[in-house]
Amino acid sequence: MISVIILSFLTLCAPVSRSVDDVTWVVMYGEVKNYGLAPAFGWCSVYAQVKGWARAFVAWMPAGGPSIPEIINFYVALLNKTLMVELNYQNNDLYVEGIWDVYNVIYIFQPGTAPGNYTLDIELLMDDSHGILSVTGGWADFNVNIRDLDLIAGVVKYYKVTFGAPIRIGDVSSPDKGVPDGYVNIWDLVHTAKAYGLRPGAKYDFHLFSMDFNLDYIIDVGDLATIGANIE
């Protein structure tokens, strides 16, 4: 009788303790290489709680560059609703399924003026499109497949999977410049501070999106504060 009670108690307790301890967190940065069959520049970033939610975006520009030097435009797809986040799902190392919005981002620089003088225009191209971001090849490659868009493909530059405590946002560098090391500290702060005032994507420098934590298209004090809040 006692053993039955103990077994019942353990059965009730076990899922609770597992659900607390086994939260899995994922971070992935990648570089866009292709848009459809054409080469492209760009950046992809994912931060997710497995079986929970995800923050993901991909910014890309077809190779060839802008036809007018003073006007630079590229595309940004932003996950606005997560349907599924899984690790090791259907031969994918990471699988993120959800509803995406796609924007056309346009910087217009005033000729002959400092780079700071610009206008930023963001126009919505696609609203609520179903899409899947998948990482394959042992965390080597990623694909973003959004309905009515060509396939966006690239290579993984960095990823991290942890259990329990959430991954701290802001790990973008280390003594090995520009390579995350799993810790948020002065290396990340300095790396981001060096890019202070720059506009991600404006000069093909899409990697700057890794430091634009609030995705406001400028590396500013808000991004430094994000790192500052997560320094450990």
Next chain:
Amino acid sequence: MLKRSICFLYLSIFLLSLSIMVISCSIDNPPTNTISSIAVICLEPKTCWGVVGQNFTVNINISDVVDLYGWEFKLSWNATILDTVEVLEGPFLKNGGNTYFTSKINNTLGYMIVDCTLLGNVYGVNGSGTLTTIKFYVKTFGECQLDLYDTILVNSAEQPIEHIAIDGYYYTLVRDVAIIDLTASSTCVNVTVENQGTCTETFNVSVYFTRLGDPLIGTQTITLNKGENATLSFIWSPPIPGLYEIRAEASILWGEADTLDNVYTIVIQIGRSISSSNNQYESIHSSHYFAFAMFILGLIVLVPKAFNKNGKTQTTVIHISGSKLLLAENVWQHLIRQLRNLQ
């Protein structure tokens, strides 16, 4: 012969070229100083002290740094002794332009993480200066290491700067002076003072009597080393015979831990003695003695243990709430006579 001349010419040209190369190399690579200075990050002052209930500040300084773009340090302390009140950015990195400064303080575990970086694509700062000023609050007595660890200096190329970090040390200053004894006669008051703190103190010692409305007998300034004591003599002339309260006061030091023992009080009788022939004051009205006898009678009821059981007259000291009541031998003799007369 022509061949030998040509050979000699070639040899001369070769030697000349060699000389020019050696000279140019020595110009391109001037002799460097083999003793290169290394940056040092340290607390200033290295040993600091504070007083319970007060704040004190300490700087984190850097010296001999080249191209400093960003820095980080962690500092730990004993959280039962100190709390961090505030962490302010120092002026050093601002010499290079705008900065971003952030700090995290954990007063429960006793550590902080402080970071600062220049902004934009600028060159770092050279030289020496203050990175941070930290204000601590002293919660209690004690001493602890101010451990500077995980220090990182980064240059404008995002490369580490070699350096050394030097810890600091903190101790709580105990400031405590006390009057440990007080004796008085009709001509002199002797005050024994002691420095019970941890550092040398200079303070005033003042002596009063109460009969004429707290007139000051005198004040002397004394300097005592840690643990030292001294007896000061104050010459006085009581205006008339009577019962005097003598009070000695050591001035209260800033941040002094224990101020209760800075005041010492005794009561002394100045006047005619039956047994003593050299007493200066003979004409004391008997009513004074009677009033005094009533006072002493009250004390006998309240503090019976203060009396010697064999009935001998003696100098008796009664401690009441830290004050000392000193009754001279002749006072007791007068008291007993008055009591006999009453009977």
